[in-house]
Amino acid sequence: MKLYLSGPPQKKLYSKIQITGSKSESNRLLLLQALYPNVEINNLSNSDDSQVMQQGLKIHDGVVDIHHAGTAMRFLTAYFASQEGKEVTLTGSQRMTERPIKVLVEALKSLGAAISYEREEGYPPIRIKGKKLLKDSVSLPANISSQYISALILIAPSLSNGLQLELVGKITSVPYIQMTLGLLNEIGVKTSFEGNRIRIYPKASVDVATLTVESDWSSASYFYSIVALSDFGAEIILSSYKRNSLQGDSVLAEIYRDLGVKTVFYENEIQLKKIGNPKSKTLNLDLANAPDIAQTIAVTCFGLGIGCNLTGLHTLKIKETDRLEALDTELSKLGADISVSDKSLTLSPGKNRVENVAIDTYNDHRMAMAFAPLALKTPLYINDAQVVSKSYPDFWKDLKKLGIDIRKT
CATH class of the missing domain: 3.65.10.10 (Enolpyruvate transferase domain)
Incomplete structure (x- = not known):
């Protein structure tokens, strides 16, 4: 299944979404x-x-x-x-x-x-x-x-x-x-x-x-990316989450604060709000304790036009695909200045983006979901989009709730 994605109307994004258990x-x-x-x-x-x-x-x-x-x-x-x-x-x-x-x-x-x-x-x-x-x-x-x-x-x-x-x-x-x-x-x-x-x-x-089971923080990462990339403001409520999470990816709340996203914790949910622009031109992170969110962060930084230096990524080479090589290939298609080693990724700041690129997903659910928020900045295609069922079967349905235009091609 190949999908075409393009950004929503020029308005503030709002939705309440129930994400499946981790x-x-x-x-x-x-x-x-x-x-x-x-x-x-x-x-x-x-x-x-x-x-x-x-x-x-x-x-x-x-x-x-x-x-x-x-x-x-x-x-x-x-x-x-x-x-x-x-x-x-x-x-x-x-x-x-x-x-x-x-x-x-x-x-x-x-x-x-x-x-x-x-x-x-x-x-x-x-x-x-x-x-x-x-x-x-x-x-x-x-x-x-x-x-x-x-x-x-x-x-x-x-x-x-x-x-x-x-x-x-x-x-x-x-x-x-x-x-x-x-x-x-x-x-x-x-x-x-x-x-x-x-x-x-x-x-x-x-x-x-x-x-x-607490809802999946890795799945929440894609909505953090959407809020960060929104041009007209965004407020997304996700459930079921807790402040004292057992999941390492809950560090998202801290990381995305530097990318202009505020997290408000309630009893059984979190509210993500766009509060500003990135605090610096380059994001430096050691993700050894949360490598599964590296793809989302790299794509977010590219969409924002800022750079990133991500380290601690040595386990990504033995995932569903070699995620570092996959990121290098797909972000390069979009016009990114990127380099990877066997355990790190470096992205240079830049605003140039190629439109209507078809993103290959390599049988990797996170490749599809990490690149999807980029539709807010440039229209693109996602190849083999059904791969998201590995961890988040309702992903495309939930993105449509935000007004993102998603069409089968």
């Missing part, structure tokens, strides 16, 4: 629910990834195909490895077979797991024979995707002796690790996180616990 929180809670059936979940994400996670958890033997869902691949690898009697082959899309899994597999093997590679070593598909894991300590690099670490944390309380993780080096995406630990705490699991050592204590069962 995919990150939902998939963590779904795994915990599989381990502890007394866990009940409200406001579950309606994303493709969460549906794939739910379906995968129901399979006892056979092939589990998680398509493009990286979180499901990591979490289900750990889950099935710890499930005595279950035997599955875990696979996914062509891109998924190119995304490394070796660090997690080796960590699980050190705990006693039985996992083998069906094709290329270090990559899916993998064959898993579930076993009772008796060892209670593991060491792994700290500068890897936090999903590897969270996968181990999630199964840890179900192990007979719990688990101690020793993270070697500088830790990446700490908020995502803290999110996982926070959800364990909410169902009564005792944990500790001191320095580079994480300890999760065993818990055989939990009392009935109902947890409400």
Whole structure:
């Protein structure tokens, strides 16, 4: 599906939007629910990834195909490895077979797991024979995707002796690790996180616990971008959000304040308001703790005509696509002066924009959604626009509420 997007009428933008539950929180809670059936979940994400996670958890033997869902691949690898009697082959899309899994597999093997590679070593598909894991300590690099670490944390309380993780080096995406630990705490699991050592204590069962998933802050980022790029003012109300979020991407409220967007917190929602222009000509950010919002920020800065230096982006190369190369290619099409390395992005200030460019999305939901707000500044096309269903199926419908002209071509 190819969409043509152009800006709304010359007026202030206003809308109230209910965003689905966080995919990150939902998939963590779904795994915990599989381990502890007394866990009940409200406001579950309606994303493709969460549906794939739910379906995968129901399979006892056979092939589990998680398509493009990286979180499901990591979490289900750990889950099935710890499930005595279950035997599955875990696979996914062509891109998924190119995304490394070796660090997690080796960590699980050190705990006693039985996992083998069906094709290329270090990559899916993998064959898993579930076993009772008796060892209670593991060491792994700290500068890897936090999903590897969270996968181990999630199964840890179900192990007979719990688990101690020793993270070697500088830790990446700490908020995502803290999110996982926070959800364990909410169902009564005792944990500790001191320095580079994480300890999760065993818990055989939990009392009935109902947890409400906070709406997805990554999805909120696109509305922050819309407000920042609006020429005639904007006020957008999003729910359901809370001030003390477990999600690392909630740093958006602070980052976009420097781009002219004010966030007002209410009991169960946030209000985004355009209050001015960017405070500087170049935005400098270390996004090691929130790499998923890098695409949105880079596009916002380009739309505003300011520069940015974004660092801490080394995990973006193993996402749905190599997001740094994708940003370089697509922003260059639009006229941007941009350069990327394997862990950073630099965009120079500039007002020149090429109109009616077709943005390729590379099977990556965030490429489609990050570029969409740019329609407020220049008309453009989004190729394979249906990819947004991976995390935010209602995205295009919600953009239409703001008056943005969206047409199939």
